[in-house]
Amino acid sequence: MKDDLTEKQKEFFIKLYETFAQKALPSYETIKNTFGYKSKNSIKQYIKILKDKGFLTSDNENLYIKSEYIGAKLASSYIKAGFASIIDDKIEKRISFDAILNINNPSTFVFKVSGDSMTDIGIFDGDYVAIKKTNDAKIGDVVLAVVDNEFTLKTYKKDEKGPYLKPENKEYPIIRPKNSLSIFGVALGIMRKINQ
Numbered sequence: 001m002k003d004d005l006t007e008k009q010k011e012f013f014i015k016l017y018e019t020f021a022q023k024a025l026p027s028y029e030t031i032k033n034t035f036g037y038k039s040k041n042s043i044k045q046y047i048k049i050l051k052d053k054g055f056l057t058s059d060n061e062n063l064y065i066k067s068e069y070i071g072a073k074l075a076s077s078y079i080k081a082g083f084a085s086i087i088d089d090k091i092e093k094r095i096s097f098d099a100i101l102n103i104n105n106p107s108t109f110v111f112k113v114s115g116d117s118m119t120d121i122g123i124f125d126g127d128y129v130a131i132k133k134t135n136d137a138k139i140g141d142v143v144l145a146v147v148d149n150e151f152t153l154k155t156y157k158k159d160e161k162g163p164y165l166k167p168e169n170k171e172y173p174i175i176r177p178k179n180s181l182s183i184f185g186v187a188l189g190i191m192r193k194i195n196q
Contacts, residue, residue, distance in 0.1 A: 005049075005053065009046060009049055009050070012035075012046045012050075016050075016065065017065055019034060019035075024062035024064055025047070025056070025063040025064065028040045028044055028047070031043045047063070051063070054066065107133045107134070108131065108132050108133070108188065109130070109133060109185065110128050110129070110130050110191075111129055111131060111144065111153075112129075113126065113128070113129055113190075116169060117152075117154070117167040117168065117169045118155075118167065118169065119168065120168040120170070121142070121155075121168040123142070123153070123168070123190055124192070126192070127191065127192045128190065128191040128192070129144075129153060129187050129190050129191075130188040130190070130191070131144045132186050132188050133185040134185055135182065136183075136186075137183045139157060141155070141156050141186045142155055142156075142186070143155070143156045143165075143183050143185065143187065144183075144184045144187070145165055145181060146180070146181070146182045147165060147175055147180070147181045148178050148179050148181075149180070152165065153187070154167055155167075156183065164176045164177075164181075
């Protein structure tokens with residue numbers, strides 16, 4: 001956090017972050033009541049300072065905490081998935097999975113994966129997949145498709161017979177539409193909880 005904030009301003013920003021980090025900021029009245037302040041004018045002054053110092057941004061209608069202050073800390077060191085090694089205590093920046101996968105975009109949806117038909121490319125049962133809504137898919141894209149009125153997550157392919165869907169698991173056959181095939185969206189990335 002920038003050092004040019006007073007302690008009270010830092011405290012206010014931390015409260016704001018912990019309560020509203022992923023949302024548009026509510027009215028001054030709501031913030032006042034949520035945090036137990038007596039004066040709405042105090043909230044207005046804090047918000048103005050945070051905006052002037054670059055902590056907040058707006059889209060002409062709403063105020064938001066800037067994305068660089070939201071999310072987990074990204075370490076500048078890589079970790080190996082082999083033998084254990086010491087991780088340098090260096091922080092590169094903050095990252096937000098919402099920002100990386102563009103989840104706040106109105107055209108992006110998150111679905112929970114069911115089944116094991118995509119395990120060969122690392123998509124497993126219980127994973128969450130971010131999908132950008134579009135019908136413009138390229139060959140080889142992982143897509144959420146509607147085939148014969150059923151949704152399915154597969155790799156989009158095409159041959160001389162036309163478009164088809166390829167499971168990424170050798171146990172499953174390719175899917176050719178009997179009547180219809182349309183693309184709902186293209187996969188942007190996955191999220192997985194390791195420890196439940």
